[in-house]
Amino acid sequence: xxxxxxxxxxxxxxxxxxxWWQERQPFLAEHGYMLRxxxxxxxxxxxxxxxxxDWFLAEDRFSMQGMRGHLLDARQTSDNKLVxxxxxxxxxxxxxxxxxxxxPEMREDPRNHSVPVLDVICDPLDDTVSFLIMPFLxxxxxxxxxxxxxxxxxxxxxxxxxxxMHEKGVAHRDCSYRNLMVDxxxxxxxxxxxIADMGLPDSPFDxxxxxxxxxxxxxxxxxxxxxxxxxxxxxxxxxxxxxxxLDRSVPELSDEVPYDPFKVDVFILGNTLGGLFLAxxxxxxxxCIP
Numbered sequence: 001x002x003x004x005x006x007x008x009x010x011x012x013x014x015x016x017x018x019x020w021w022q023e024r025q026p027f028l029a030e031h032g033y034m035l036r037x038x039x040x041x042x043x044x045x046x047x048x049x050x051x052x053x054d055w056f057l058a059e060d061r062f063s064m065q066g067m068r069g070h071l072l073d074a075r076q077t078s079d080n081k082l083v084x085x086x087x088x089x090x091x092x093x094x095x096x097x098x099x100x101x102x103x104p105e106m107r108e109d110p111r112n113h114s115v116p117v118l119d120v121i122c123d124p125l126d127d128t129v130s131f132l133i134m135p136f137l138x139x140x141x142x143x144x145x146x147x148x149x150x151x152x153x154x155x156x157x158x159x160x161x162x163x164x165m166h167e168k169g170v171a172h173r174d175c176s177y178r179n180l181m182v183d184x185x186x187x188x189x190x191x192x193x194x195i196a197d198m199g200l201p202d203s204p205f206d207x208x209x210x211x212x213x214x215x216x217x218x219x220x221x222x223x224x225x226x227x228x229x230x231x232x233x234x235x236x237x238x239x240x241x242x243x244x245x246l247d248r249s250v251p252e253l254s255d256e257v258p259y260d261p262f263k264v265d266v267f268i269l270g271n272t273l274g275g276l277f278l279a280x281x282x283x284x285x286x287x288c289i290p
Contacts, residue, residue: 007055007056008047008055011045011055011061011063012045012047012048012055014038014039014043014063015063015064015065017064017069018038018039018063018064020069021035021039021064021072022035022039022040022041022043023125024123024124024125025039025040025041026041027123027124027125028074028085028121028131029077031119031121032076032077032078033074033075033076033077033083033085033133034074034075034076034077035072035073035074036059036060036062036073036074036194037059037060038060038061038062038063039072043060045058045060045061046058046059046060047061057205059193059202059203059204062193062195062196062204067195069087070086070087070088071084071085071086071087072084072085072087073085073136073194073195076118081135081136081185082135082136082185082191082192082194082201083118083133083134083135083136084133084134084135084136084137085131085132085133086131086132086133086134087123087129087130087131088129088130088131088132089128089129089130090122090123090127090128090129090130091128092130092226093225093228093230094132094224094225094226094228095120095130095132096230097170097225097228097230098114098115098117098132098225099117099120100168100170100230101114101165101168101170101225102114102115102116102117106168109164111160111161111163111164112161112164113157113158113160113161113164113219113220113221113222114161114164114165114221114222114225115134115135115137115181115221115222115223116134116135116221117132117133117134118133118134118135119131119132119133120132120133121133134223135183135185136185136194137181137182137183137184137221137223138181138182138183138184138197139177139178139180139181139182140154140158140177140180140181140182140220140276141276142182142184142197143184143187143210143213144213145213146212146213146214147213147214149214150213150214151277153218154182154220155273155277157219157220158175158180158220158222158269158273159269161220161221161222162175162222162265162266162269165222165265166262166265169230169231169232169233169235169237170225170228170229170230170231171228171229171230171231171240171261171262171264171265172222172225172228172265172268173227173228173229173240173242173244173245173261173264173265173268174224174226174227174228174244174245174246174247174268175222175265175268175269175272176245176246176247176268176271176272177246177272177275177276178224178246179222179223179224179246180220180221180222180223180272181220181221181222181223182218182219182220182221183218183219183220183221184218186211186216186217186218187210187211187213187216187218188208188209188210188211189209189211190208190209191208192208193208227242227244227245229261237260237262238258239258239259239260239261240258240259240261241254241255241256241257241258241259242255243255245268247267247268247271247272249271250264250267250268250271252264252267
């Protein structure tokens with residue numbers, strides 16, 4: 001793309017990552033997952049088809065520019081629910097761990113706060129790639145907490161979720177802020193846009209009606225088991241190696257000295273909750289008081 005092109009022209013062109021997803025759009029549609037218009041076969045920018053449309057206000061101008069290319073939103077054609085599609089290596093242990101924690105038996109336990117896996121699909125164009133289909137979730141503080149009860153409920157759910165995972169032999173090893181999410185869908189009666197998430201699904205510049213967090217029960221989840229470790233029931237919980245993870249302050253992390261991944265989980269979650277809820281200004285904290 002010419003560096004002198006206008007924004008109107010820039011957003012009318014798909015990025016390489018978007019082209020990759022667009023190539024798979026018909027296949028995903030066959031499995032019941034419809035991508036946004038921008039990522040469907042034959043897309044032409046709406047403002048080019050109809051000059052009366054302001055490109056800046058067009059829903060299909062929201063591109064994946066600057067976003068993580070292995071993640072994309074879609075709608076389930078069966079019920080129009082917003083879902084997230086994650087591109088993942090077919091041999092990744094994340095598939096085994098995520099589907100294990102999402103099995104019917106595991107989901108029966110209310111303490112299970114691992115993200116539900118709705119589907120696993122193999123990419124027909126690349127035999128090294130699979131797709132994990134999951135609910136579309138938001139950061140735990142999006143929208144912001146409105147009461148101390150909100151904060152305590154979040155902490156309690158995440159703590160019981162960690163206990164559950166550990167009981168089942170899974171150490172997350174990366175339970176930092178970006179991997180802790182909330183299902184905020186109950187707060188939005190008319191839904192929300194996947195990228196412009198304060199806007200309506202088909203009209204992202206119109207504010208989506210939102211209910212108060214005070215009166216709506218929400219559920220919190222752990223996501224991303226990419227560096228997690230699973231131990232079989234009869235397997236000793238041996239220490240691990242590795243310096244991966246979002247929280248670089250964990251003192252044990254090492255490629256040479258084995259450490260207990262379960263204790264590291266406790267440290268990381270404590271760090272995350274402390275940073276999120278305690279290191280705020282007094283004004284922000286007391287604004288949560290009813």
